[in-house]
Amino acid sequence: MSDFKVIGKKVDKNDGFALAAGQPLFVDDIRLPDTLYIKSLYSPHAHAIIEDIDTSETEKYPGVRMVLTYKNTPRIIHTTAGQGWPEPSPYDTYMFNKKMRFVGDRVAVVAAETEEQAAEALKLIKVKYTTLPPVFDPEEAIKGRAPIIHDEPEITGAYDPKRNLAAHIEIKVGDVEKGFAESDAVVEETFETQYAQHTPIEPHVTITYLDEYGRLVIRTSTQVPFHVRRIVAQSLGIPVQKIRVIKPRIGGGFGTKQEIILEEICSYVTLKTNRPARILYTREEEFISARTRHPFKVKVKIGAKKDGMLNAIRLYALSNTGAYGTHGLTVASNAGSKTLPLYNKAENVEFIADIAYTNMPIAGAYRGYGASQGYAALEQAIDMIAEKLGMNPLELRKKNHIQKGETSPIFRALGEGREGVTQYIQSCALDELIDKGAKEIGWFEKYGKPKRNGHKVRGVGMSIHMQGSSIPLVDMGSASLKMNEDGSFNLLYGGTDIGTGLDTVAAQIVAETLGIKPEQVIVYASDTDLTPFDVGAYASSGTFVSGGAVLKAALKVRDQILDVAKEAFGEPDTKDFILEDGKVKSLRSGKSMSLSEIAYQTLYVKNQHQIGAIGSFVSPYSPPPFAAHFVEIEVDEETGIIKPIKYVAAVDCGIPINPELVKGQIIGALVNGLSYTLTEEYIFSKSGKMLNPNFMDYKIPSTRDLPEIVTILAETYEPTGPYGAKSVAEININGPIPAIGNALHDAIGIRLHKTPYTPERVLEAIQLKKK
Amino acid sequence: MKVKYIINGKEETYEIHPGEVLLDVLRRNGHSEVKGNCYLGTCGACTVLIDGVPHTSCTILAAKVNGSEITTIKGVGSLNNSHPIQKAFVEKGAVQCGFCTPGTILSAYALLKKNPDPTDEDIRKSLDGNLCRCTGYVQQIESVKLAVKLLKEGKNE
Numbered sequence: 068m069s070d071f072k073v074i075g076k077k078v079d080k081n082d083g084f085a086l087a088a089g090q091p092l093f094v095d096d097i098r099l100p101d102t103l104y105i106k107s108l109y110s111p112h113a114h115a116i117i118e119d120i121d122t123s124e125t126e127k128y129p130g131v132r133m134v135l136t137y138k139n140t141p142r143i144i145h146t147t148a149g150q151g152w153p154e155p156s157p158y159d160t161y162m163f164n165k166k167m168r169f170v171g172d173r174v175a176v177v178a179a180e181t182e183e184q185a186a187e188a189l190k191l192i193k194v195k196y197t198t199l200p201p202v203f204d205p206e207e208a209i210k211g212r213a214p215i216i217h218d219e220p221e222i223t224g225a226y227d228p229k230r231n232l233a234a235h236i237e238i239k240v241g242d243v244e245k246g247f248a249e250s251d252a253v254v255e256e257t258f259e260t261q262y263a264q265h266t267p268i269e270p271h272v273t274i275t276y277l278d279e280y281g282r283l284v285i286r287t288s289t290q291v292p293f294h295v296r297r298i299v300a301q302s303l304g305i306p307v308q309k310i311r312v313i314k315p316r317i318g319g320g321f322g323t324k325q326e327i328i329l330e331e332i333c334s335y336v337t338l339k340t341n342r343p344a345r346i347l348y349t350r351e352e353e354f355i356s357a358r359t360r361h362p363f364k365v366k367v368k369i370g371a372k373k374d375g376m377l378n379a380i381r382l383y384a385l386s387n388t389g390a391y392g393t394h395g396l397t398v399a400s401n402a403g404s405k406t407l408p409l410y411n412k413a414e415n416v417e418f419i420a421d422i423a424y425t426n427m428p429i430a431g432a433y434r435g436y437g438a439s440q441g442y443a444a445l446e447q448a449i450d451m452i453a454e455k456l457g458m459n460p461l462e463l464r465k466k467n468h469i470q471k472g473e474t475s476p477i478f479r480a481l482g483e484g485r486e487g488v489t490q491y492i493q494s495c496a497l498d499e500l501i502d503k504g505a506k507e508i509g510w511f512e513k514y515g516k517p518k519r520n521g522h523k524v525r526g527v528g529m530s531i532h533m534q535g536s537s538i539p540l541v542d543m544g545s546a547s548l549k550m551n552e553d554g555s556f557n558l559l560y561g562g563t564d565i566g567t568g569l570d571t572v573a574a575q576i577v578a579e580t581l582g583i584k585p586e587q588v589i590v591y592a593s594d595t596d597l598t599p600f601d602v603g604a605y606a607s608s609g610t611f612v613s614g615g616a617v618l619k620a621a622l623k624v625r626d627q628i629l630d631v632a633k634e635a636f637g638e639p640d641t642k643d644f645i646l647e648d649g650k651v652k653s654l655r656s657g658k659s660m661s662l663s664e665i666a667y668q669t670l671y672v673k674n675q676h677q678i679g680a681i682g683s684f685v686s687p688y689s690p691p692p693f694a695a696h697f698v699e700i701e702v703d704e705e706t707g708i709i710k711p712i713k714y715v716a717a718v719d720c721g722i723p724i725n726p727e728l729v730k731g732q733i734i735g736a737l738v739n740g741l742s743y744t745l746t747e748e749y750i751f752s753k754s755g756k757m758l759n760p761n762f763m764d765y766k767i768p769s770t771r772d773l774p775e776i777v778t779i780l781a782e783t784y785e786p787t788g789p790y791g792a793k794s795v796a797e798i799n800i801n802g803p804i805p806a807i808g809n810a811l812h813d814a815i816g817i818r819l820h821k822t823p824y825t826p827e828r829v830l831e832a833i834q835l836k837k838k
Numbered sequence: 839m840k841v842k843y844i845i846n847g848k849e850e851t852y853e854i855h856p857g858e859v860l861l862d863v864l865r866r867n868g869h870s871e872v873k874g875n876c877y878l879g880t881c882g883a884c885t886v887l888i889d890g891v892p893h894t895s896c897t898i899l900a901a902k903v904n905g906s907e908i909t910t911i912k913g914v915g916s917l918n919n920s921h922p923i924q925k926a927f928v929e930k931g932a933v934q935c936g937f938c939t940p941g942t943i944l945s946a947y948a949l950l951k952k953n954p955d956p957t958d959e960d961i962r963k964s965l966d967g968n969l970c971r972c973t974g975y976v977q978q979i980e981s982v983k984l985a986v987k988l989l990k991e992g993k994n995e
């Protein structure tokens with residue numbers, strides 16, 4: 068592994084200098100002449116029917132060119148979930164509709180010559196609503212007596228809309244009841260997680276225009292360009308052939324841009340007016356009308372034997388998908404499928420989930436994707452069973468976690484909205500991660516010995532995690548690679564770098580394979596006209612799937628280069644040939660030829676052809692990365708404030724292709740997780756309106772909120788991944804809730820059952836404990 | 839009304855509405871390197887230097903700063919002539935999506951102009967107003983420290 072020349076080495080992000088120089092790389096950095104600006108009107112009611120809309124005054128307002136409502140747009144049911152086809156999300160959404168299902172549902176849009184005109188004209192739309200009784204609590208929603216949210220007949224793919232059930236999951240392995248009965252200790256607890264949001268600093272934004280041939284071009288801030296093309300075609304009833312989607316640089320996604328929210332509206336305006344159009348969400352719209360993280364209520368029951376071996380686990384997850392069911396089924400699936408296999412020693416496992424529609428904001432994909440919510444419950448329950456047995460929770464985890472060579476029946480039983488694929492773990496450094504993390508935090512000196520300093524008390528907590536690398540046998544990526552005269556290569560691939568550095572990882576994979584420098588790879592990505600297909604940036608699939616496709620293309624190109632060299636060298640085979648320093652060398656004869664010479668020969672001189680290839684990658688494997696998280700916190704018993712002092716994330720992501728980018732993924736995810744644990748929360752009015760749609764009142768962290776952060780990498784080699792790599796993007800957002808929850812218990816003996824762990828909740832729990 | 843600024847050393851005259859904020863005026867006139875759209879001064883992506891001091895351009899009326907010197911990221915360094923802070927940000931992996939990067943680098947640039955030897959606390963304070971959702975800030979802070987070193991080495995040459 069150490070003989071890699073480019074893999075695992077420090078390589079600058081290939082778009083880094085351009086981004087740091089403020090080059091016009093983002094969707095909204097271009098201005099097209101004659102652009103129409105689009106603004107949206109939202110429902111002020113959580114549940115209502117639009118009896119009528121009067122847009123006559125709006126249409127007369129200066130600069131207004133188009134007003135769209137349910138009255139003058141196609142009514143085609145679809146899902147906004149940017150998932151592979153057929154999408155495992157229900158078809159329950161229209162571009163516009165008479166029925167309003169949450170405060171923030173889209174009523175109408177206005178397209179005008181300026182943004183100001185569009186915004187002013189919106190105010191003149193007269194809407195007559197009949198309000199309906201709303202339901203906000205998912206438990207109430209699915210009881211069978213609640214108002215029916217999706218009562219239109221066209222809905223398909225939802226489990227039981229009459230009971231507001233978007234989806235339902237039931238998986239059983241062994242016999243949990245018997246397992247609990249035969250256990251020496253049992254814990255049963257319920258944990259709730261809140262509405263939270265991704266908040267990429269660049270909001271959703273789309274620009275559409277017609278090219279010189281009248282084809283629709285969609286320049287959009289998306290994680291899923293190919294799904295955008297397919298779903299826009301579907302929801303507008305136009306052929307895929309008529310659409311080109313371009314993904315420029317993207318200002319972060321974290322899941323919220325795995326949705327088709329603005330593209331179809333903007334496209335429709337362009338198609339109807341023949342003019343460029345642009346929609347840019349404000350921060351408030353982002354909070355109210357874009358996607359959120361599914362709030363969960365998870366009931367977990369664990370049984371264990373005296374020796375600490377887990378015997379039975381049952382998870383019941385109630386997920387609130389809000390007004391529409393996008394990603395509802397699959398996020399809930401992952402609350403089980405990405406958590407339960409971790410404890411494969413338990414032979415009796417049950418996972419049940421109900422995914423409830425409510426008249427609340429729409430939940431969707433968010434980094435961690437259900438695993439975060441599952442681990443919030445499971446990893447605290449693990450500490451509780453350890454406590455009951457009088458064991459160190461670290462030791463209990465070591466006894467029970469999955470190991471290299473092992474499998475879990477859950478892999479097969481529970482996929483993403485369907486049956487999964489059997490997996491055997493081929494790389495796992497969890498024991499090493501636990502040992503190294505424990506040493507770094509001082510676990511054995513500190514655990515169980517809270518340190519008091521007046522009213523401030525310190526404690527430590529930990530948790531362990533796994534995720535996956537793509538959806539096995541579903542996610543596909545492809546790449547095309549061609550050679551130029553100077554020995555440089557054009558890599559055209561569908562992989563969707565949304566800020567992660569995937570384009571740099573891709574260049575490194577090509578460079579390693581062909582013995583060149585990463586700078587010699589010109590990367591152009593995710594343009595549906597120019598690059599081959601890729602499902603996009605989600606499910607921790609970038610390096611594994613898109614990178615896997617790049618490797619396949621590069622290996623084919625390598626073979627083509629070697630064949631040309633064989634001819635030129637006059638040698639019988641290529642087995643002693645190596646590619647390094649931009650040359651092919653024969654170790655047998657000592658002959659050598661530069662890639663540039665080979666390109667000139669093949670393009671202009673002899674046996675002329677383009678050296679180039681396409682590679683596609685889909686895998687039956689989804690190798691899990693692993694992580695052990697440790698945290699030391701300080702709780703102020705007077706104020707209730709929890710202050711993380713030190714956070715250690717020990718991670719096994721296989722071979723880290725670009726260690727600096729890996730570090731950024733780890734820290735970025737865990738810092739997002741810290742504020743999910745401590746500060747981030749949607750506050751709602753009684754009528755279901757979000758009251759804090761801005762960064763003053765919805766607190767994401769800044770530089771001054773950071774604890775000391777230590778990242779530790781335990782390198783393994785994952786044989787199913789490109790150059791030994793697994794994923795790293797999502798896993799580290801899962802740790803902060805359970806690790807801090809466990810540390811809080813270690814410090815002052817309280818356990819909170821609802822996130823975020825605000826000072827108010829801490830104080831309340833302290834009061835309760837005193838009674 | 840007309841306003842005049844010196845932007846990145848070059849005099850520019852714009853026609854504006856009196857109610858417009860600086861961010862919108864700059865972007866409309868081709869300064870797309872200034873990002874941001876929270877209009878509350880909360881995310882910091884729209885940070886520019888006004889007479890050397892970092893401000894969120896989304897909360898300042900363009901008319902109010904008529905006559906000022908304005909520095910955007912393009913006044914710090916360019917693609918082919920990067921400033922040491924820009925180099926440090928790339929080197930340390932502090933640029934992920936890059937949307938907050940121009941504003942963050944401007945805050946760091948203003949700090950290092952004023953204080954070439956900042957403490958960790960100084961760095962954290964100066965970047966406090968620039969929200970980043972990708973990096974978790976650690977590599978940004980490391981970058982500023984590296985830039986301090988690069989700037990010192992540059993002076994010794």
